[in-house]
Amino acid sequence: MYPRAPFLGGLSRSFATVLARVVAAALLALGAALVAHAGQTPGAPSRLVVVVSDLHMGEGRRTSGEWHPFEDFRWSPEFAAFLEAVDADGGRAVDLVLNGDTFELLQSSAAACRSGADLGCSEEESLVRLDRVLAAHKPDIEALGSFAKAGSNRVVLVPGDHDAALLFPRMARRVVDALGAPQGRVAVAASGTWVSSDGRVFAEHGHQVGFSRGEQVIQDLDNRLEERYPIIDNLAAAGTGVKYALAAADGIDAVALAPRLLRALLLVTPWQQFRMELDDGEVEPPVWDIAQVRSQGAAFFVSSLPDDDPLKPAAASAAASGTLTPLLQQWTDDEIAAVCNYRAAVRRARRRYEPAVTQFAPRGPAVSECPRTPETRGGQYDYFWRSRDLLFARHLEGARRRAPASAQGLAVFVHGHTHLPDRSQTSANMISGGLLKIPMEGFSPARGALSPIVINGGAWQRTITPAQYERLRTERAISDDELLRSLQPEQLAPCYGFVRIPPYTDTPAPAVRYWREADGQWGVAGGCGR
């Protein structure tokens, strides 16, 4: 048994074990292509940093010339144009961080790996998959190689959960060779973290943050259903598409899957910090009565889903059959509190017709609150920020401990994984007491503080939110099945998120930006439009 790697928090136990094995092997081998903390050059001047993640380059096209339904990266021309723009933006002195899931090595039409689909692949098996991907994405690899060769640009690949096999030394070498850049221009971050030369900016894929949710169930369903529903994994946040697909598809026993799905989906961590502008962070949140929640039994899970949540019927049936009964005993207080916070957020958003929510439409039935302790009876504001902040604060503390001794102190933590970019927001500086409003990208998990900043650039992918999806379904007056079958990734908005950190002398100031087509022109924008 290999030790659990420190950054595997978001993965299922079996997958984490395999990945730990890979990490251990990688750390033992430490080939030339692997660097423990890629990008470190203490004392070097600040450069433009661009972080992209979740490209999910996969199998490419079928022999018939059609895109394989598993293929999510169909954007070679705009990707090449994006790299050229980034190159120009940084004056050919750019650190480009591919922050995980650059390659899709988990989902494959190839034969299952010998250790079983749940257990990941060996180095040999991974190489076969990688070679298919590299061949299918030759233009994209060439574009990356050209970028890496230009000026003093550097490219760092941070492994994610879908391309964790990059930690195998031969895998890393294969990618570095494929890009064909001069020595030192391309690297794979063996520690799973990229740290800027001054130690102020950290980038990790993001699957390491949050509760252990057992996302493998989502991946399995994606694998089974994506042929039928090509955009199932383009719904953001990642995993959301499964809910709609389950409601639409025949032949899937959602009731049997409900316990695992509830864990995966109710504890989802891309809790985009929807709207801070009104609450200023100074409001005391309610405190949930966890003991009373536990006394509710399986009904807690059912009542945690709004009536229009596609997962609700399956959850109700599972509760009736008794399969959810043991769950509450397995869940920690923190996890239950996180769901209560989430419920409060859904409830508040829907009772107030709040805009800009991410995982659900702002209109529709609300859920009830979890019971509160008697002294906290007011309107809620902080809701699930608390759980989100707690998780990120813990994780950042771990990242600090793992940081090289030369690091000056973490100021920015960039992640992806969720496919859901952070919205820009405003933070009121309550520290000064002056209620000064400060435009802010990302958020700080330290209450009342403006740093460190955690920021999620989303996916360099075409994505659609549930609210957009449901609007489309209403406009077209068709069922989930019809919409999911008919929608192709190419029909989604041509807009790709990334994080840009301009050169700085003092404090890095990250921002989520979008490579976006508008009026026939590609360019960088502050949003994707409505």
Added chain:
Amino acid sequence: MRFVFRTSSLSKLCLVLALGASVRLQADDWPEWRGKGRLGVWLETGILDKLPDGGLPVSWRAPIHAGYAGPAVAGGRVFVTDSRRVKANQAIERAVALDEQTGRVLWTKEWPTNYSGLQLVYAIGPRATPTVDGDRVYVLGAMGNLFALDVATGRVLWEKDYVKDFNATVPTWGMAGAPLVDGDRLICLVGGEPDAKVIALNKFTGEVIWKSLSSESEPGYNQPIIVEAGGVRQLVLFHPKGISALDPETGKVYWEIDHSVQMGIVVATPVRSGPHLFVTSQHGGARMLALDDRRPAASVLWGGPGEQDQGMTHDTPNTLNSVISTPVLDGGYVYGLDNDGQLRCLEAATGKLVWKTDALLKEHAMYGTAFFVRHNDRYFINNDRGELVLAKLSPAGFQELGRTKLIEPTNPYVRRRQLPNVLWSHAAYANRHIVIRNDKEIVRFSAASGS
């Protein structure tokens, strides 16, 4: 029998008639939000025509604690609610009764509360104006503590807790709906669950008479009113999901018009004139309803966009989106303060913008607020700078007749540019006086002619 009028007798008669005329000089109480009937109309005679250069004479001033709730005046007493922080979010709210003539405190009734969960910058105290009905005064705390108190002693006749008794969730900016007395009923905007957004209680006992409307949306921050239209009396509620009209005796819904308003911010009280019923909000925009004159029904005559509509910002042009300030419907025109503190005039029948001006607040001020009280052909306007402005409003424009400072604005506020604080409390206009409060004091000014 012959009646012989002698000169002396005639003189006496004249004197009696004169005295009678003098008695008919109308004096009035201000027993609830916006005065009797919630109309924002001051009917008294003997009111000054011109604001004195040195300001209005002060009858008395008395220290109180913080709060947004305006005062009510009835039966020789002034009622107001306030709050003081004791520790963290814990506060003591209280109702205070003062002698109308002297400002002497007659009694107080305190209750502990906890503002945890409210947006704290605005969690300074109660919002709802007390409602006086005979020998009872009804007061509501920011967290939903409702009391029926004896006006003479402050003794608790009965009490309710919206959260405990009706399973309500206190909205972000606190409970704001002042209870409305209608017959034997006390109609309260509660937000209880299930289906208890509005509740009618027996005003003498507190027993529930009826509950109505789903709480699928928040209750909002509005004030219920009663109008007569379509041959019936209608209880009109403007809430975050729309506008509802109910039978005040049973709670049965007469009609509803969907008009969801983001953030639940519905504050400005609906105003009615003839067939028109006007509602306005920052996010949802404006809606002019036409009340059916034959049956209890209504339709949308016109609507103006709000901040939540596509392409709109908080400075929505060519309409009137009030946040807090209740507008005025007068002579076929709507007058009111837009979200940015701009005074605007619209045609009531069409919604067409007639004019707009920054002259009232003298600054383009987000959430700029003023309270309008009509007196004959002019308006007494309390703006949120603590000023009293006497003005005429007409389609021709805003005509300022005078302006004087009444009280310091002390309410905390995030977005102000010129002043650090605002005044968001409605004044009471009673017995030829103006009673106004901030977070430190309550002051009574004489507004009698010759002041």
